[in-house]
Amino acid sequence: MTRRHTRVALVDDDESVRRALARLLRCAGYDVETFATGEAFLGSSSIAALDCALVDVRMPGETGLGLVSALRGAHITLPVVLMTGDAEAGLVEKAQRLGASAVLAKPLSYADVVATIDAAVAGGAPVPANRKPAR
């Protein structure tokens, strides 16, 4: 599998979500590292070794958007896929402007998440039109 050694960071404050998505990503063949907060992720030493990050938008403390801008501010080009539970107006555009690769709507489907991460890792077009978060 091409993604045998693809390393994905999962950042979500909700433990059960974190566990479920980590399980899903592992089943898809990614190497997964989880973080409970944006701060923990940004302070991690393994960022450089990562291929992609799947980040929740709404989190206490550092939010998903904050995390993207922090990475870009540090000139880190790591592809970031955001996920959100609600359809905040202008979120997709904002994410795109900040440099996120895509925004996925929770709950995530296996096919979507794999396709999006693979595209992000491959440096493909960020945020496909049909990937707008569902209302």
Added chain:
Amino acid sequence: MDVAMGPAGRPFESAARVFKGSWKGPVATAVAYAIGAQVGFHLRFPPATTSILWPPNAILTTALLVVNPKKWWFYLLAALPAHLLVELPIVKPAGMVPLLFVTNCSEALIAAVIVRSFSDRPDRFDTLRRMVVFIIGAVLAAPALSSFLDAALVSAMTGEPYWTIWATRVPANALTELTLVPPAVITISSGLRRIREAPQARLVEAIVLSVATAITGLAVFGDHIFKMWPMSGLPAISLAFPLPFVLVAALRFGPIGASMSLTIIAGILILTGMNQHGPFSTLRPADGVLAVQSFLIVEALPLMCLSAIVEERRKTNADLRDRLTFERLLSQLSREFVRSPTPALSQHLEAWLGRCAEYFHAEEVLLLRIDPGARALTVVQSWTHRQGTSTADHEHWRSAAVLDRLWDGTSAALSDSMAVAAMGSGAQMFGGLAIRRAEPGHLTPDDINRLRLIAEAFANVLARQQGEDDRVRAELEAQRSRAELAHVSRQRSMGELTASLAHELNQPLTGILGNAQAARRMLGMPSLDLDELKATLDDIIADERRAAETILRIRKWLRKDGGETVAIDLNNVILEVASLLRNDAVLRNLSLDLRLSPLPLMILGDPVELRQLILNLLLNAMDAVSQARPASRTVSVESELTAAGAVHVSVEDSGDGVAKDAAAHIFEPFYTTKSNGMGMGLSIAKSIVESHHGSIWLAKSAHPGARFEFALPSHEARP
């Protein structure tokens, strides 16, 4: 209340009825005059020519006392033919007959003028004053004065000595006036009805007394007793024997009793005297006449006065008793109306109306209410003597005449037997009390006045009922609108929470979907890790539960019903709402501090409303801090049981606080300082606190932010 009073307060109504028409009265007078003259001529002790009684003058006096002075001439003129008819064949010379008519008339005129001038009721003899006026005017002055004229005429025509004529005429006329006029006048003006209405026992008593008087009189004056026990000196005291009967008659039956019994005795004395029996049989006839007259006058004067005094006392007592009965009734009604709780009022209304009916001797009493809008009357409650009366039977009370009187605020008799009294406050009339008696002709101004006073007591009931109706209606209205508002507000606050709730629901759904898809992948893997699969399924179940809980919470929150009052721990309510908001608080980057009392804070209340109360206060506080720096966004909730036994809760925020001019309006509906606020949150909180008998206020805070506090009565079972 014996004398009839018409609607216009016109006295002598039944006299007018007896003398109805323009000719019946004068004819009756003429007939009575003729009979009276015949009787007078025969009541003599022959060979003396003087009459012991002379009824014609007294009959004229009676007529003049009863009829309107404007009609006097008619009555006097009617008596002239009777006078001529009776006297022309007897009196010689014939030329004296018309002159005697003039003197007879002069006596009646003098009597009537004096009595009418000085008596408040010339047709009644039931007070000492009325009786004394009658005695002075009709018994003393009229015979004395008219006799001067009479004696002069007779003396000139016959040559008899002037003073002899005067002295024989005065006692005869005085005695007749005294014994005949009061019973005649009383009978004409009110006596007939009195006899008709008198209890049977009373009639029997009167008959027994009359018969006993007659028998005693006949026995003693007819000399029968003294023939059986001839004892010297006894005839002289025989006059005393009938006295007890006269006294009893005077005491029991008043002036009419005294007059009647005196008439019986006079009749017996005259009858026996004419047969040379009785106490005066030893005297010369002329002296016998004078003796009989003197005896009767001397006996009658004090007896008539006594009977008047007794009557007056009796009447005063009756009035007093009646007044006391009335006052008792009025005070009982007023007291009960004030004391009874309003719902109990209508239950007892009929019984109270029944008591009024009893007092007024009415067979129907109604409590009416004016419907100002329709200008119509409705029967609030009625009491009627007959059973099974339907409201349709009250139609005669709904007439325009009744409504007009009540509308004008008047209390008046509508007819002989119907009266209404208006009730209202100030110029605003809202109802009336109406009574109807079975027998017509009974309603006096006194009755109307008392009806008015009773109506005032009932007005209180109507007013309270009206007030209670309004209050209950307002309360229901307020309750309903509060419930509506609370529901709307709950939906709104739900809307405000949608973002966090969506997040809260999405998290377990994300977990479930992720785990389920992962599990499916695991099943397709060559090496199946059963433990990992089991853990995955467990996570799915846990997330499923979590989602269900959230949904349950939302459903509970949006529930529209409520209104159930239960004992509830307010700490639990605060915890419940806080858990609902916790996620929101996290996302808004604010800290929600709960410092709740370790003891349960039991209160009586509606859980739905109480959750709403806490939610509104917390959302308000969370909105207030949203503009502050994230590090200092704090909302803290404290709860405690005060020493005074109240449950006290404060919600403090670290926002900018409430501006001074806003503080006065902060609990008013639709008052808001937020651009997207509806201004309902705090006003709903206030109405909820107040419906739970508590109070809410904006407290002084040591910090810049706002501090809302509320207190509710504790439902703690006190040790």
